[in-house]
Amino acid sequence: MDAFLVRMPSGSRYWTVVDDELQVMPVADRYLRDLRFGRSRAELTTKSYAGAIALYLRWCRRTGRDWSTAAGDMGLFIVWLKYSSAGASQIVVAGPGVDPVRRERRINGVLTGVRGFLAHAVAAKAAPGWVLGQIYEIASTQDLPLEAQGEDAGIGYRLGARHRLQEPEVEVNRASDEEIVALLHACRSARDRLIVLLMARVGLRVGQLAGLRRCDAHLMVDSRILGCDVEGPHLHVVRRQNPNTAWSKRRSSIWFPVDFLVVQAFDQYVYERHEFLGIDGSDFLLVNLFRPPLGSPVTPDAVGELVERLARRANLDRHLTPHMLRRAFGSNVADAGGSLDEVQRLLGQKDPRSPRPYLRPDVRRLRAAVGRVPSPREHGEETR
CATH class of the missing domain: 1.10.443.10 (Intergrase catalytic core)
Incomplete structure (x- = not known):
């Protein structure tokens, strides 16, 4: 399985998923076309998602799993993502001291694409409905920060990703x-x-x-x-x-x-x-x-x-x-x-x-901010 660039007669382009015989994976293709043209997402987004779906389908094939129901073993897929290279022909068993092939941020990106694909498959009746419960969990909107809750204070519900790795905090860099x-x-x-x-x-x-x-x-x-x-x-x-x-x-x-x-x-x-x-x-x-x-x-x-x-x-x-x-x-x-x-x-x-x-x-600016904070002595003089 691999990602493949498609050029439409109109000149528009999107990425899909093909097997070793260059046969298009129908469910993935419908999802990626809808993502590109139905939801107006960028071509590079379909490229990223197609690559993620190809990795998931490759893992299913190499482990003998049915892609439509393999979501129950998503934890094993994450381990495979972390330690197996894309071209590996065998399942890699990770031991102490083995360096990961993919970091947390990359794995989370793959999981995002796979979740979207499986949700589309459920909606298209290509996968059973219980799969959604394996990749999402119901969460209350009250768990969100106040800025993201909006003006309506009522209780709402949203789907939260069930599998997501904790990414290390990296200081955002900027040009001086x-x-x-x-x-x-x-x-x-x-x-x-x-x-x-x-x-x-x-x-x-x-x-x-x-x-x-x-x-x-x-x-x-x-x-x-x-x-x-x-x-x-x-x-x-x-x-x-x-x-x-x-x-x-x-x-x-x-x-x-x-x-x-x-x-x-x-x-x-x-x-x-x-x-x-x-x-x-x-x-x-x-x-x-x-x-x-x-x-x-x-x-x-x-x-x-x-x-x-x-x-x-x-x-x-x-x-x-x-x-x-x-x-x-x-x-x-x-x-x-x-x-x-x-x-x-x-x-x-x-x-x-x-x-x-x-x-x-x-x-x-940080030093100036500290300098603006009044000292305890100034507070004491105000209370006298």
Whole structure:
């Protein structure tokens, strides 16, 4: 069993699961197609889920289990995931000192895809209904944090994952201001500087950045001329089917304010783009200027390669990723006095808990916070 990329006649793509004879697994294929086109999930999501389902079906085949009822042995599947490589032809018995093949985060990702597949199979009558009780447990919404319970104080119920490994807490990393400046100095074109600023000063994800169209940039002080009610310079991010596989995670469109540095970088890039392409090129905002096919939209992978290349050129002593620039933006907003709801909106996140991993306070802000705490002596003087 393996994941397989499918290209539809319309140009849309999704990932499915095939066996060794390249025969499609029907139930998995229906689930993944519904995930991609019915629920409008990203192509990369179907790739991740197809890989997870393929691992589950491979385990079932090698252990002689029926995939539709093997959920009762999910604990054994987790052990297999932890210690067996994808290409292993035999079941591996783990002993003391054996290093795991997959860590907790990766295993939890596989379990998420398998749970969705089995729930779909139950709904499609391809698996018995009791399987749901093996992969989910009923939990009260009152167990959720207050921020996630909503305004309705009534008791509700939700399905909680029965199998989930405890992931070790890892400090979220961010790019420092010095590293961002070094990246900007390492840029050799206005386009590259704009890409860095859109991540470090606007907080865009790679998929949002690579999917921008020229009509999404409203950089005039008064956007009413363009038929837009948003005040000040800003960008609109819209979910679209893009040929460069760029994809916005948000289903609804959202706008992001931009400052004078980004507006200035836009102006320089527009001049550079016209110098190389004239009026040619696609409607995408960020396009290839220095390698063929000229004028075609940059891809999300190309943005990651650019950041990596700039970090090497700047002689930075560690590896940087585009997401570290986004984290830097969220942390800098908080360091400048931004509230949690402001950070949440500027990062384009709906869940009030989502921005918390992005916030890595500056050491000076932490010291200032301690300095604002009154001493016991001051309390004593007030009570006299």
